[in-house]
Amino acid sequence: MTNRYNIPPESAHSVLAELKHEFLTTGESLALTEELTDILERVQARDFMQRNTLPNFRMQQVMSAVEVTDTQCPELHRIFQNALKNLEDLFGPELPPHVRKTTLWRKLDANANATSLAFQGADPVIIITDSLLRLVSDASGKYIVPELTAVLMHELGHVVYADCECLFCMKIYTTLLRDGTIGGELCALTQAQAANKLFTGLEFTADRVMFKTSEWPSILNVFAKLAGGYGGETIDGELFFKQLEKLDPNAEAVITTGIMMANPHQPILERLKELKNFRENHTLGNT
Numbered sequence: 001m002t003n004r005y006n007i008p009p010e011s012a013h014s015v016l017a018e019l020k021h022e023f024l025t026t027g028e029s030l031a032l033t034e035e036l037t038d039i040l041e042r043v044q045a046r047d048f049m050q051r052n053t054l055p056n057f058r059m060q061q062v063m064s065a066v067e068v069t070d071t072q073c074p075e076l077h078r079i080f081q082n083a084l085k086n087l088e089d090l091f092g093p094e095l096p097p098h099v100r101k102t103t104l105w106r107k108l109d110a111n112a113n114a115t116s117l118a119f120q121g122a123d124p125v126i127i128i129t130d131s132l133l134r135l136v137s138d139a140s141g142k143y144i145v146p147e148l149t150a151v152l153m154h155e156l157g158h159v160v161y162a163d164c165e166c167l168f169c170m171k172i173y174t175t176l177l178r179d180g181t182i183g184g185e186l187c188a189l190t191q192a193q194a195a196n197k198l199f200t201g202l203e204f205t206a207d208r209v210m211f212k213t214s215e216w217p218s219i220l221n222v223f224a225k226l227a228g229g230y231g232g233e234t235i236d237g238e239l240f241f242k243q244l245e246k247l248d249p250n251a252e253a254v255i256t257t258g259i260m261m262a263n264p265h266q267p268i269l270e271r272l273k274e275l276k277n278f279r280e281n282h283t284l285g286n287t
């Protein structure tokens, strides 16, 4: 079909449709971002996004957060520096240079969550909420280093692949689709499914960075706490994993039926199933 900018509706959609549900390589992730930004460029939305949307969003996040430095929360800073080092060991010279400039910020928030913002023209930031920090601390308030590291490695995975820019491109792209500016033929459900596929790919990719640099029992503990919370009593990740395995294997159908635009994080069952599969079929360092 033709539209104001003469952009075929298939173009970015075809990239999304081909996206492997299981894994997104660096190349695929960057190709998708490129494809989406190219379309946004043609509708003059890219400049706006890079000059306004992304920096403003970054500012909104850090203006109500505390930067973690060697004098402000030095223990957390030290653990974060070690996480960055893990990443350098994993990627070697392939590690994109912007990643080394990542800073960590902490924020008061009732949601146990962490956000990574990485895009051209600004140093990446990771914002972690105190609720999430409490989940990976013991009853006396001391960090459980392997669990905290696992969380940080997942977020650093998002920084490596500049997922934030990709997600914003996707959001603007689907908005433009919805209002008919570009290729208005795609129905809302297709857009949501494509977006869901992208979110899933990005999450699984970040989980794999975590998997390759963290201890499996600690990963299970983090997921168990994300599911059930933590009040100082022992939470056993292995037991939680066994509980998940007893669930209906067709749970995937339940998961993919929902439109999950609101929450980019996939259900824990889905993420653990994917990691388990990856763990059984791959050796470390071999994707």
Ligand SMILES: [Zn+2]
Pocket: 154, 158, 203, 206, 265
């Ligand atoms: Zn994530």
